[in-house]
Amino acid sequence: MATDHGPSIKDDEQYESLRDDGMSKSKAAAIANTDDAASKGGQQPPYEEWTKEELYERAQELDVDGRSDMTKDELIEALRSDQ
Incomplete structure (x- = not known):
């Protein structure tokens, strides 16, 4: 249990x-x-098909450091490295 x-x-x-x-x-x-x-x-579709806002919200859920200053490509890279 x-x-x-x-x-x-x-x-x-x-x-x-x-x-x-x-x-x-x-x-x-x-x-x-x-x-x-x-x-x-x-x-889910690949991150490349997500909007920057959707990527930011996912980064927020995962508590990715520095997300507010990241570009869309940087958010994608950070999200993938966090998994």
């Missing part, structure tokens, strides 16, 4: 599985807190 990580983690079992696989705490939490993350996999 998964440990209860409190209200900050929606899916404790998924969070622990991701952490066991070596994922960072912040990345595992972001995935475990996404509604139906498993069913959404691969359904």
